[in-house]
Amino acid sequence: xxRHAPFFASCSxxxxxxxxxLLPAAGLQPAAFAPETVxxxxxxxxxxxxxxxxxxxxxxxxxxxxCEPAEVQVTMALTCPVALPIHLVVAVDRSQxxxxxxxxxxxxxRNVMEEVDFDIPETEVGVLSHGFRVKVEQDLTDQRNRAxxxxxxxxxxxxxxxxxxxxxxxxxxxxxxxxxxxxxxNVISPLEIILLYGDGxxxxxxxxxxxxxxxxxxxxxxxxxxxxxxxxxxxANCNDYRAMATLSRYAYQAPAGRLASQVRELQDxxxxxxxxxxxxxxxxxxxMALQGVGDAPAPTVNGQELTFAWPxxxxxxxxxxxxxxxxxxxxxxxxxxxxxxxxxxxxxxDSYGRSTNVIALPEAMLEVxxxxxxxxxxxxxxxxxATATEPPExxxxxxxxATATxxxxxATATxxxxxxxxxxxxxxxxxPGELRTDVxxxxxxxxxxxxxxxxxxxxxxxxxxxxxxxxxxxxGDQAAIIAFNSQAAIVAGLSEDLGMIDAAxxxxxxxxxxxxxxxxxxxxxEMTGDRRRAQxxxxxVLLTDGLPxxxxxxxxxxxxxxxxxxxxxxxxxxxxxxxxxxxxTDVAGSPARYFEAPNQDDLTSIYSDIAGALPCPGGVxxxxxx
Numbered sequence: 153x154x155r156h157a158p159f160f161a162s163c164s165x166x167x168x169x170x171x172x173x174l175l176p177a178a179g180l181q182p183a184a185f186a187p188e189t190v191x192x193x194x195x196x197x198x199x200x201x202x203x204x205x206x207x208x209x210x211x212x213x214x215x216x217x218x219c220e221p222a223e224v225q226v227t228m229a230l231t232c233p234v235a236l237p238i239h240l241v242v243a244v245d246r247s248q249x250x251x252x253x254x255x256x257x258x259x260x261x262r263n264v265m266e267e268v269d270f271d272i273p274e275t276e277v278g279v280l281s282h283g284f285r286v287k288v289e290q291d292l293t294d295q296r297n298r299a300x301x302x303x304x305x306x307x308x309x310x311x312x313x314x315x316x317x318x319x320x321x322x323x324x325x326x327x328x329x330x331x332x333x334x335x336x337x338n339v340i341s342p343l344e345i346i347l348l349y350g351d352g353x354x355x356x357x358x359x360x361x362x363x364x365x366x367x368x369x370x371x372x373x374x375x376x377x378x379x380x381x382x383x384x385x386x387x388a389n390c391n392d393y394r395a396m397a398t399l400s401r402y403a404y405q406a407p408a409g410r411l412a413s414q415v416r417e418l419q420d421x422x423x424x425x426x427x428x429x430x431x432x433x434x435x436x437x438x439x440m441a442l443q444g445v446g447d448a449p450a451p452t453v454n455g456q457e458l459t460f461a462w463p464x465x466x467x468x469x470x471x472x473x474x475x476x477x478x479x480x481x482x483x484x485x486x487x488x489x490x491x492x493x494x495x496x497x498x499x500x501x502d503s504y505g506r507s508t509n510v511i512a513l514p515e516a517m518l519e520v521x522x523x524x525x526x527x528x529x530x531x532x533x534x535x536x537x538a539t540a541t542e543p544p545e546x547x548x549x550x551x552x553x554a555t556a557t558x559x560x561x562x563a564t565a566t567x568x569x570x571x572x573x574x575x576x577x578x579x580x581x582x583x584p585g586e587l588r589t590d591v592x593x594x595x596x597x598x599x600x601x602x603x604x605x606x607x608x609x610x611x612x613x614x615x616x617x618x619x620x621x622x623x624x625x626x627x628g629d630q631a632a633i634i635a636f637n638s639q640a641a642i643v644a645g646l647s648e649d650l651g652m653i654d655a656a657x658x659x660x661x662x663x664x665x666x667x668x669x670x671x672x673x674x675x676x677x678e679m680t681g682d683r684r685r686a687q688x689x690x691x692x693v694l695l696t697d698g699l700p701x702x703x704x705x706x707x708x709x710x711x712x713x714x715x716x717x718x719x720x721x722x723x724x725x726x727x728x729x730x731x732x733x734x735x736x737t738d739v740a741g742s743p744a745r746y747f748e749a750p751n752q753d754d755l756t757s758i759y760s761d762i763a764g765a766l767p768c769p770g771g772v773x774x775x776x777x778x
Contacts, residue, residue, distance in 0.1 A: 198375030201506035202341030203232040206654040209516040219524035221443045229651025232470035236422030237274035239342040241324035245350030246281040247315045249385040251308040267416040282320040283312035318363035344376040352389025368396035427468040429501040434458040435492040446477030482520035490516040588628035590688040596696040597635040613752030621759040638665025640674040646683035666701045672711035690720040697727040712739030
């Protein structure tokens, strides 16, 4: 990806100054803005923030002449995880001096795991044991019973005397860093904890203490929290463990009475993640000229670079939308890029002091049709030629002798008719009194949606098509999102906030079950609730890839009937081969409103067709074009 040093240098400085003002007491250091530096920080600093934003760009008008400005509005819908997961690595000293305490250590570790909330997605626990060698008893797992079984397997090994707490910390940190992304490469932003059980360094090993301290410093520098539990053995060096702990309150002398509850408290703190700062950098292309900027916030301008900064405040709360505006004009005719591709972007700083990677900006274009037309010259008035309307007065005739030859009358020529043709542009349009639409998208989130179709999962295909559909809605339209599996949930109520709708679609996760009837019932609740606009046309679009579960086919058809009886237009889409076309046709109430989508390309086209089929009350009329 192409990068520009001036952009990253200035943006890093802006974000660094902003976060340095906001977070001095906590001693938190923000990651730099440049992606290259962020990547380095991920290896030698905190995990990347789990917060993000859905970014869209509106250009108005989208087509101008060279002398006309256009306004650009960048809209950023902010999101953060509902709760941060915990990644916990338990490291147990299995040396001879700890053998009498091993059952106590195992009981304590199991109690800690009982307090860990595995219902939070991506929460995982791993287990290590160490003598002079470090052994991975269990890699990070989201199964509590596996982690507890691994703890139970730790045994004293007489062939491996001694201990290596420094090696255990380094190995634990490696496990944590290796699990900062999921299988698809999506960023995970966990609270990382290393829990160390033992009795300190081996006094016969001269380098043990320095190695342990250095390993602990490295781990803490990478964002991990180190908690220690020291057992009072004849060779105990508990000062070593106290020095390794992140905070003094995280260093326990066995028995560690509050250890389990303190781990739970740490996890509870991760349920309130917020955004403390946001920085947007726009790199205008060389074909754009800046004409003006908006306020709240007003950007810092450096040539073609605009830097917008938002400090901590209510407007940065997850679920909110922030906007940046500025005015531009084109420097030449054509379809011109507004921003430098792959440059600029948005960085968020969360309440843990973690920065996001640079969130890329979408492509945005401005059509410049050519030079401005000059004023039309006013024609010089030409006085009309007078036309006689009456014959001139005739003098009293003089008597003419009868023998005179008569003079024949002169014929008057009739002027030819001429026609002028003027060009007129016509376009189809709804009548000015047309209705807007309230549309609820009902999306299947059963486990079968993880199957592949056309190079992507069905779920990803459905999300992409739904997002494209929502982008076709007009001002005054509203959209809602319902996801269903064994249950149904209104993940976004009817709203014009397309950024929020987009974020809700992207956040849908799968689970077993296909209760279409419950999803349609939820859609009817939403379409008859307080958010529904009475003047808008009600539409429900159902997408599913499977058959109703739990013998709910009859209930599904009945819910479709109830929707239609309430005056709601229903469309149904069957994705893939495992659908009941007859049932979905019954739900829609007409074959014309049922669509089959064998793959994701068909799905995108179908959503586009439905968007174009949303009613135009009063019929189509012709209007003069511009």
